[in-house]
Amino acid sequence: MxxxxxxxxxxxxxxxxxxxxxxxxxxxxxxxxxxxxxxxxxxxxxxxxxxxxxxxxxxxxxxxxxxxxxxxxxxxxxxxxxxxxxxxxxxxxxxxxxxxxxxxxxxxxxxxxxxxxxxxxxxxxxxxxxxxxxxxxxxxxxxxxxxxxxxxxxxxxxxxxxxxxxxxxxxxxxxxxxxxxxxxGDGSVREAEFPSFNDMPCPAFDLLNNKDSLPLLTSRGCPFTCAFCAGPLLYDRFEQRNPEDVVAEIADHAERFGTRHFAFYDDALLLKPESHIIPILEEVVRRKWPVSFHTPNGLHIREIDQDMAHLFRKADVRSLYLSQESTDRNVIREACPKVAQGDLGRAIGYLEKAGYRREDISVYLMAGLPNQDAASIRESVGDIRRLGAKPRMAYFSPIPGTRIWRELVDRGRLKKDADPLIQNKMAFPYIWADFSPEDFRDLQDLLNEQ
Ligand code: SF4
Known part of the structure; x- marks a missing residue:
């Protein structure tokens, strides 16, 4: 035997x-x-x-x-x-x-x-x-x-x-x-295939010591191709999970682990909202679970309308981070196709009407993109503040394989096989020329101003 x-x-x-x-x-x-x-x-x-x-x-x-x-x-x-x-x-x-x-x-x-x-x-x-x-x-x-x-x-x-x-x-x-x-080499692992993200089991969160807050990934990938972003390099297609499975995962973790805070890790959480985020959040509201949601990866502003803003509020989507990247038309045109002029002001207006305070809404801005000068960044910071929201800087890192990285390599600004340490987001003002250390200090001072 x-x-x-x-x-x-x-x-x-x-x-x-x-x-x-x-x-x-x-x-x-x-x-x-x-x-x-x-x-x-x-x-x-x-x-x-x-x-x-x-x-x-x-x-x-x-x-x-x-x-x-x-x-x-x-x-x-x-x-x-x-x-x-x-x-x-x-x-x-x-x-x-x-x-x-x-x-x-x-x-x-x-x-x-x-x-x-x-x-x-x-x-x-x-x-x-x-x-x-x-x-x-x-x-x-x-x-x-x-x-x-x-x-x-x-x-x-x-x-x-x-x-x-x-x-x-x-x-x-x-x-x-x-x-x-x-x-x-001993056949001790059973064969299995996972044709889609939907087929994956829930992550083994029981291994974590603290489960008061947990990540939640409802989709993988992103259909956009922003010039600085690694998202499309990590997943070659955009896949959304079944809303019922996501709701079941929230229920399981809230009941089994007592989890009260969920951080969405999605790159494109709000896309195809009618068949995805809306049914997920509506079910959370219907079941009256005492849970809150956070959006550290940034939300696509274009998808936030009045109904979405109200649903966020009812489902206790608590920390809101919006992905604007820049208010400079040239930067948007070159690097961030997901953003359109006017979307941000409209979205913040809807969120305010739904009960959010403008000062509690964070807006991500990129700093240090090649060809992005310090004046453009300062202007974007000012624009966000004029809307009453909080600017949050996302400092540029030349991620290998992205369009900007390829351009930097082609122009001889970066070696293809450079040590990845050079990709540190804090290195850019000291190693890349377009944004100087003085510009960086000025920007820090500006952000520290009330
Ligand atoms: S920055 Fe956002 S929208 Fe653009 S490709 Fe990355 S994940 Fe998609």
Whole structure:
């Protein structure tokens, strides 16, 4: 008789952030937790999870400073600034749990049959390198697989420098099982395919220590192609989940985990509203759940009409972030096809009528795009303030593969194989010429003005 395979031990790691600044803006390793869920369904595994960005880790001596809605500051430790970023006059830190806590975590885990890691921003890869080094110290040759945005957008760099054995690019759901069958070679993973986003299981949020606030992804991809954005590079099609499944997920998490805050991670949450966000929010309102929603990724302003604004209010869509990027016609024409003149004023008017205060509405603006001068940015800030809303800067990062990145490479402003550290959003005023450090300081002063 065939004896059952012993359960495999899989270690999931969400590494540290290395940056000049970082804040927990409902940041969770959603892709990794989706993969965890698939593994749990398709194989006999014990999952172990080390979340270096866990502000609620039980071994932390200092409790987290958190807002009631789930946002908060990470612990941080200043580290040596890499040579390539020396021109940036800011402190450079490792954000997340202390290394000593990470080591203690490793010591209490059985030798893993697989280590799965993710990494979000391309320029956070030193966090992966450190995690790989420490895993190797304790577990030797355990196979390490790296996926996520860094691996997808900077594949060659990740293959050469991350230290991982295998790299997964793009959505992992249909790649992880064949890869594991290859690595383990023992048929212990059942075959499965996920033809659409609708077919995916819910992320394994039970692995998180704190579930008061959770991310919610109701769609993947974006049909627009803004010149600076990586969205279309990460998902090659725009897919929306069934509204009933999204509602069921909210219900499950609210009941099972007591989750009260949900942060939409969608890039294009409001598109095709009649068949998507409207039925989702209407059902939330109908069931009178005591939950709130947040929109950290920014909303497409064009879709906000009076009915949508009222529905937001009734469903307690609490923190509103609108994606305007710029009020400069030239910048909009060149970089952001989703934005049209006049949409913002109209949307803010509808939201105010629905009961939102203008000063509580945040509007994202890009700063530092090539060919975008400081006067244009200041003008955009002034326009948002004249509408009574709050400008929020999104600093330009030359993300590999985007149209702007390709233009910078073609013009010789950026090397194709440049170290991803140079893509840090705080590096631009000190390394890219069009927006000077003085412009950057002036902009900071302007934003600090009441
Ligand atoms: S910036 Fe927004 S609208 Fe434009 S491509 Fe990215 S996700 Fe889509």
């Amino acid at each position: 065939r004896r059952p395979e012993p359960r495999k031990n899989v270690l999931l790691i969400n590494p540290w952030i290395y940056d000049f600044t970082a804040y927990d803006f409902w940041l969770k390793p959603l892709g990794l937790l989706y993969v965890a869920s698939i593994l749990r369904e398709q194989a006999e595994v014990n999952l172990h999870f080390i979340n270096c960005l866990d502000r609620f880790h039980p071994m932390l001596e200092i409790g987290p400073k958190s807002k009631a809605d789930g946002r908060g500051h990470f612990l941080k430790e200043e580290v040596t600034k890499p040579e390539i970023l020396k021109a940036v006059p800011r402190k450079y830190s490792r954000y997340g749990i202390p290394v000593s806590v990470f080591k203690k975590e490793l010591e209490r885990i059985p030798v893993p049959d697989l280590v799965l890691m993710t990494c979000t921003m391309t320029y956070w890869y030193p966090g992966v390198q450190l995690a790989v080094e420490l895993v190797r110290e304790i577990f030797g040759a355990a196979p390490i697989v790296l996926g996520g945005i860094y691996a997808t957008l900077a594949e060659d760099h990740a293959r050469q420098f991350s230290g991982a054995d295998k790299i997964i690019t793009g959505p992992a759901e249909n790649k992880i099982i064949p890869l594991l069958r290859e690595i383990w």
